[in-house]
Amino acid sequence: GQNIDQPTEMTATEGAIVQINCTYQTSGFNGLFWYQQHAGEAPTFLSYNVLDGLEEKGRFSSFLSRSKGYSYLLLKELQMKDSASYLCAVRSGYSTLTFGKGTMLLVSP
Amino acid sequence: GAVVSQHPSWVICKSGTSVKIECRSLDFQATTMFWYRQFPKQSLMLMATSNEGSKATYEQGVEKDKFLINHASLTLSTLTVTSAHPEDSSFYICSARVRLAQGSYNEQFFGPGTRLTVL
Numbered sequence: 001g002q003n004i005d006q007p008t009e010m011t012a013t014e015g016a017i018v019q020i021n022c023t024y025q026t027s028g029f030n031g032l033f034w035y036q037q038h039a040g041e042a043p044t045f046l047s048y049n050v051l052d053g054l055e056e057k058g059r060f061s062s063f064l065s066r067s068k069g070y071s072y073l074l075l076k077e078l079q080m081k082d083s084a085s086y087l088c089a090v091r092s093g094y095s096t097l098t099f100g101k102g103t104m105l106l107v108s109p
Numbered sequence: 110g111a112v113v114s115q116h117p118s119w120v121i122c123k124s125g126t127s128v129k130i131e132c133r134s135l136d137f138q139a140t141t142m143f144w145y146r147q148f149p150k151q152s153l154m155l156m157a158t159s160n161e162g163s164k165a166t167y168e169q170g171v172e173k174d175k176f177l178i179n180h181a182s183l184t185l186s187t188l189t190v191t192s193a194h195p196e197d198s199s200f201y202i203c204s205a206r207v208r209l210a211q212g213s214y215n216e217q218f219f220g221p222g223t224r225l226t227v228l
Contacts, residue, residue, distance in 0.1 A: 041222065096143055097217060
């Protein structure tokens with residue numbers, strides 16, 4: 001099976017930088033995804049990593065270390081609208097995604 | 110990105126009735142569709158995976174006779190909650206994946222979700 005662990009909640013202030021960590025254990029690793037989900041809405045895709053290293057996309061960056069089973073999502077220049085749940089999801093082989101429980105991020109003024 | 114729609118966006122029904130939820134891929138063909146369920150403050154839990162033209166594969170603990178899934182075409186999958194009970198009240202989200210392509214990470218696209226409340 002797969003085991004995905006991420007913090008339950010985090011808080012940060014507007015304009016700051018926050019890093020959300022995700023650790024996983026899986027066999028046949030075939031990619032790690034980060035999604036953003038606002039309350040009552042479906043998840044929206046943020047990033048994808050399959051090789052080690054950092055992927056940057058605007059204010060969002062995602063890092064992966066396959067040997068450590070570790071990833072993080074970095075959010076810069078935080079805005080109030082970034083308050084949401086951030087889901088780490090792992091793909092094993094060509095099967096579907098397994099989601100972590102999500103990290104609820106609260107951005108305050 | 111590709112668009113996935115769901116209908117209805119919310120539904121309230123009486124206990125014992127059946128509810129059908131539609132999931133459509135609007136601008137691409139989805140060979141595989143997934144149905145997830147999400148309870149408040151919980152993560153998405155996969156219920157079943159369906160491939161066009163074949164029977165759905167259900168996750169352990171999900172009753173296939175209660176949650177009927179039909180994937181009749183490459184753009185439409187339906188989930189029918191039969192004899193719904195209050196404990197079935199949840200947020201149901203479908204997801205569609207494009208045909209597997211070499212070199213592609215085969216992103217899953219999510220529908221907007223359907224909020225089901227069973228009284």
